[in-house]
Amino acid sequence: EPEVTQTPSHQVTQMGQEVILRCVPISNHLYFYWYRQILGQKVEFLVSFYNNEISEKSEIFDDQFSVERPDGSNFTLKIRSTKLEDSAMYFCASSEGRPSSGNTIYFGEGSWLTVV
Amino acid sequence: QKEVEQNSGPLSVPEGAIASLNCTYSDRGSQSFFWYRQYSGKSPELIMFIYSNGDKEDGRFTAQLNKASQYVSLLIRDSQPSDSATYLCAAKDNYGQNFVFGPGTRLSVLP
Numbered sequence: 001e002p003e004v005t006q007t008p009s010h011q012v013t014q015m016g017q018e019v020i021l022r023c024v025p026i027s028n029h030l031y032f033y034w035y036r037q038i039l040g041q042k043v044e045f046l047v048s049f050y051n052n053e054i055s056e057k058s059e060i061f062d063d064q065f066s067v068e069r070p071d072g073s074n075f076t077l078k079i080r081s082t083k084l085e086d087s088a089m090y091f092c093a094s095s096e097g098r099p100s101s102g103n104t105i106y107f108g109e110g111s112w113l114t115v116v
Numbered sequence: 117q118k119e120v121e122q123n124s125g126p127l128s129v130p131e132g133a134i135a136s137l138n139c140t141y142s143d144r145g146s147q148s149f150f151w152y153r154q155y156s157g158k159s160p161e162l163i164m165f166i167y168s169n170g171d172k173e174d175g176r177f178t179a180q181l182n183k184a185s186q187y188v189s190l191l192i193r194d195s196q197p198s199d200s201a202t203y204l205c206a207a208k209d210n211y212g213q214n215f216v217f218g219p220g221t222r223l224s225v226l227p
Contacts, residue, residue, distance in 0.1 A: 042217050042220065043206075045215065056212055107152075109159050110159050
């Protein structure tokens, strides 16, 4: 069964460093997302991406964050100048079409980021 | 501010019983509702979605939606210990692309 894959599964980084989290969405999907989940808290939307541009973003997704689709398969989340509070599980997700009653999003296994 | 609320639990039920998980949402514009299961340290896994008032059944799972009351529920029949997980309710409107997640209800099925 097709799945969203993410790398790395776990990354430890020093505060102030830049981190790139990578994702390979399901191949025929057109919409891509990043969500994050701080330990013990709810899953929070960061950004959605369609047609090579950001289609929606949350208040969390400020200038510290950026996304890119550098080639036909990868979808990356870059976090610049990481802070302790960026420690969380970051989930990539994708959907075949615009999320609606007929299209849902499928999550990758997550990248656990620890900022020390 | 769009909010999805869930009782954090834990909800404990004996094996074989019916587990009832509830969710309320604040945005009347929400049109689609999703239930995800999340095991500790793992990613959310879709169980089912519902967008019409009433019940929708899939195997041991039944989702119920009442838009007038802004209420969604998930029933799990014949609960198994493997059903022990956190269940996330998510809502989406027809315009945006992001899902708003509730905090999740932790379910514990006791053998």
